[in-house]
Amino acid sequence: MNLINTFFNMQVLADSLPQLLWGLVVTLQIGVTSILCGLAGGLFLAIARLYAPAFFKLLIRIYIDIFRSIPLLVLLIVVYYALPFVGIRLSPFLSAVTALSLVSAAYTAEIFRAGIEAIPHGQFEASAALGLSNKDTMIDVILPQAIRIVIPPLTNNCINVMKDTALASVVAMPDLLKQATQAQALSANPTPLIGAAIIYVMLLWPMVAIVARLEKHFARGKR
């Protein structure tokens, strides 16, 4: 069976598995760090966009639009290969995390904005009439309600960030995909690539399933 020996060669898979698992660890490090930075940045941008002076609102909108338009691969290459020319030298890990976080923050900000805007205006008015500060209004009244709305799209965004970590392999980051391509070159057999693909799916399938369930759950009008 030539096909099985080519794509599902157990010996090659067993030899490359430790390497792939190391790659998975790196992928998770990049992914989780970027997701956390993206969430924090996105929440900050969304709230700043509500309350900041008009000039900063405009800056934030421009930031969000630019980073939602730029292809992640292009951004990553700019960060890694172009910034050194102006003296900013980031390691492959930091380059990947920076590019992923910048883009994720832009998407997250839009998700939070939509979530906050979905809260009825009366909630803001009742808070204002009681004398609550903007900060207390956000923390006690608006965000706890908005979080429920934004969890499905946020989870979707997390999945995208996780998938996009694979782009880090182009800046020589030894992530799952990079390890797989190296193992493939070493063994002259594509099985490690298939192995990496399966690991990606096993990692992300549960998250995809969770989003589907959450969307169903919230669609039933549970608020």
Added chain:
Amino acid sequence: MSASMSTSSSPSAPSIISIRDLKKAYGTFTVLHGIDLDIAEGEVVCVIGPSGSGKSTLIRCINHLEAFSPDSTITVDGIRVAPGKALAKVRAEVGMVFQSFNLFPHMTVLKNVMLAPMRVRGTTKTEAERKARDLLARVGIAEQAEKYPGQLSGGQQQRVAIARALAMEPRVLLFDEPTSSLDPEMVGEVLDVMRKLAGTGVTMIIVTHEMGFARQVADRVIFMDGGRLVEAGTPARIFDNPAEERTRNFLRAVLNH
């Protein structure tokens, strides 16, 4: 329009709210055409008039939920209502009850009432809870304290909203059509609570379509039409002997339906 309409019906009491030349426009559409009004401490004022006459906008300007023309002035207890630090002070003294309740749906009834005193006045949790349970008992829903707003009837929700406003111990309470979104059988329970409140010395400004309630509870009734304060006076005078043609037409329409 009589010159006396801007003066309080009880001139001996000092006025707690003073409104001078209140103007408000949305773009080219003018909602308020320059309202002058003084309200005495402890006074109960009902504002009546057709839809779109500016009644709600008027009271929403008092706690600056609506911005108004910079040439106009409103003062509450001597503090000028304007964006900035002083506004928090005004809002702490002025409670508001909305047509659509606007309770916080993710908090229990008890937490709804406790939140503002804890955050704005720095009341301790124990004290806030004691006071909240007290107030919920006063509005007749002590046993619903642990429920969520969505589990209550409209009348019960509005009574929670009144308790929530009272928790701040405001000197002024604004009611923006508090019974207009209620099923008819629940209007009475809310009006009962408001009637009891009217006897406690808190200043109340009530935008309402409940003419019977206005006649019974108000110290003064104000009739608005087209963004203008048309006339003001005791309930007996406005309802039985309105001076203005527009007031007569409005009352004829609402009382004889």
